[in-house]
Every structure is written in structure tokens, then in C-alpha cells.
Amino acid sequence: MLYILWGFLLVVPAFLISFLFGIIPGFLLKGIGLRKAGDAWSYWFAYAMSAFVMRLVGVKIHTVGDVDAVRRLSRSGRPLCFVSNHTSLLDIPAILSLRIRTGFVAKKELLLVPGVNVWILAIHSVFINRKNLKEGARSIEKAVANIRQGYPMYIFPEGKRSKNGVIGSFKKGSFRLATESQALIVPITIKGLRVGLEDRRKPFQHSECWIHFGSPIQSPPRSDRDAVYDMIEDIETGIKDVYEVL
Numbered sequence: 427m428l429y430i431l432w433g434f435l436l437v438v439p440a441f442l443i444s445f446l447f448g449i450i451p452g453f454l455l456k457g458i459g460l461r462k463a464g465d466a467w468s469y470w471f472a473y474a475m476s477a478f479v480m481r482l483v484g485v486k487i488h489t490v491g492d493v494d495a496v497r498r499l500s501r502s503g504r505p506l507c508f509v510s511n512h513t514s515l516l517d518i519p520a521i522l523s524l525r526i527r528t529g530f531v532a533k534k535e536l537l538l539v540p541g542v543n544v545w546i547l548a549i550h551s552v553f554i555n556r557k558n559l560k561e562g563a564r565s566i567e568k569a570v571a572n573i574r575q576g577y578p579m580y581i582f583p584e585g586k587r588s589k590n591g592v593i594g595s596f597k598k599g600s601f602r603l604a605t606e607s608q609a610l611i612v613p614i615t616i617k618g619l620r621v622g623l624e625d626r627r628k629p630f631q632h633s634e635c636w637i638h639f640g641s642p643i644q645s646p647p648r649s650d651r652d653a654v655y656d657m658i659e660d661i662e663t664g665i666k667d668v669y670e671v672l
Contacts, residue, residue, distance in 0.1 A: 444475050449548050468548040469527055475545065476522035484632040485622035487520060490672070491639030496612060499642065500527040503576040507604040507645070510614035511593045511665055512582035516623050517616055520637065521580065522549075528578040531569050531603070534561075550577040556585055566602050573607040583662075589624070593669060596662040598655070605648035613640035613661050615668040636672040640664060 448471030455464030480487065499506060508528055510517070518530055529550035537543050537553050546553070550572050554565040569579045583600035584593065604611050618635030643661065646653035 441475070444471050445544070447471070448475070449544055452548055465550075472522050472545055472549050473525045476519035479519040480516070480523045480622075483516065483622045483626075484630070485516065485520070485619065486632065486634045487524065488634060488636045489524065489639065490636060493524060493526075493639055496639050497525055497527070499610070499612070500578050505573045505576075505607045505609035506578035507573060507607070507609040507611050508578065508580040508614055509583060509601075509604075509611055509661060509665075510580070510616055511669065512584050512587045513616050514587060514619035514623055516619045516635075517582070517587075518580075520616070520619060520635065521614075524637070528580045529569075529572060531565065531579060531581040531600075550579075552579070566599070569603050570606045573603060573609050579603055587624075589620075591620075593662075593666050596658060598658055601645070601654065601658055602648065604645035605654055608647070609645055611643045611645050611657075611661065613643070613665055614638065615640070615665045615672065617669055617672040638668050638672060640668070 448468065452464045452468035452471070455461075455467060457464075506528075508521075508526070518532070521528070529552065530546065531552050531554050532546055534553045534555040536546060552565050552569045552572065555561040569581075573579050581600050581603055583596035585597050585600070586594070588594060603609065615638040616635065617637075618633065621633040622635065643657065646657060648654060
């Protein structure tokens with residue numbers, strides 16, 4: 427209870443400050459035609475807020491792979507899609523705390539979370555209703571358009587968080603993001619974040635997690651189904667193999 431109260435007292439003022447000095451100026455800059463400046467401002471505050479959240483929950487992140495190269499790639503403007511397993515509600519702030527410039531394909535329920543919803547929208551994320559095929563398809567189309575415009579997108583192809591440490595099967599439809607936009611795919615493996623939140627046992631505790639950045643893969647055209655299915659299988663197998671050794 428004390429941890430929840432302490433977190434509430436810290437997070438609420440932080441979100442109010444970030445809203446006033448992060449989200450509002452970002453949208454104003456975009457509104458007057460300074461899109462790049464507005465985006466840069468919004469992403470910078472998203473990084474700062476995410477780093478604050480990770481420090482608040484006491485999680486230390488260990489990265490494996492060339493994270494600096496991934497940062498540069500995320501800012502290059504080329505079609506880019508991040509694909510990873512989904513372990514915790516902390517997955518998104520953990521990635522943003524590493525200053526990876528990306529939006530997310532996030533579940534529609536996050537629209538109901540004050541503060542979080544506007545931040546997700548501010549960095550060109552897309553909300554998806556996985557229970558409605560038509561709405562889901564429109565969300566994927568929006569995410570594809572974002573990638574084509576130079577905004578990287580991040581998707582969790584399992585469709586939901588793993589609660590038992592076992593990575594679920596990847597949904598092939600998730601990869602439309604990459605195949606329709608001819609994006610470069612960066613596979614990412616996340617391990618250990620559930621201890622920081624969902625499986626937390628003590629109010630004040632420190633934990634560690636590992637984030638592995640794989641080598642970029644050029645996605646084949648959607649029309650080449652065999653190549654697409656082979657790529658999906660390779661990425662899923664690769665992420666699961668890395669997860670076992672992290």
C-alpha cells in the first residue's frame with residue numbers, strides 16, 4: 427500500500443508536468459507546421475518519462491547488441507518495424523527509456539488510461555481492437571502508413587502478455603506492418619520485466635531485465651507468401667532461442 431501511495435504521489439505530478447511541458451508544446455509545434463520539431467519534443471519527453479518510470483520501479487536494464495546502431499536506425503527515416511515478445515506492462519517504457527524512436531501498436535484498452543493514452547498518441551502509436559477484425563485491419567493500415575511516412579512502429583506479435591515466461595505463437599497478420607511497407611525488421615527479445623511490476627513481491631525492491639537487439643532483417647514482399655512465412659518462423663524461433671539464454 428505504501429508503495430502504491432508513494433508511486434501515485436510521484437507519478438501524478440510527473441505526468442501533469444510532462445503534459446504541460448511535453449505534450450501541449452509538442453502538439454502546438456505540429457499545429458503551426460513545425461512537425462519535426464514537435465515530434466522531437468514529444469519523443470524527448472516520452473524518453474524522459476519512461477526513464478523516470480523505470481527508475482521508480484527500480485528496474486536496471488541490461489542491453490545486448492548494438493543499441494546505438496538501433497537508435498540511429500530509428501531516427502533514419504527509413505521504413506522500420508520492431509518486433510518483440512511481450513512480457514509486461516513495462517515493455518513500452520523500457521524500450522522508450524533506451525531512447526529508441528518508435529510508436530507502438532497498443533491494445534485499445536490503453537485509450538482509457540489517463541496520461542498514458544495521450545503520450546502514446548503523441549509518438550504516433552496506433553490503438554488496435556484485436557476482438558474486431560475490421561477495426562484491427564484499419565489500425566494495421568494506419569500503422570503501415572506511419573512506417574511509410576518514416577515513423578518506426580513496434581508490435582508484439584503474440585497479441586498479449588505472457589504471464590508464465592513462455593513465449594506464445596506469433597500471429598502472422600501482425601507482420602503485415604513490415605511486409606506491406608517493405609520495412610526493415612529489428613527483432614527484440616525482452617526478459618525479466620515482470621519481476622519489476624506484475625510479479626513484484628516487495629514494495630521497494632530492485633530487479634534487472636535484459637533486452638536483446640537482433641540483426642535487422644529486410645522483409646520480403648507480402649505477395650511472396652513462402653518467403654514471408656519463412657521469415658516469421660525464423661524471427662519467432664530466433665526470439666525464443668535468445669530468450670532461453672538471456
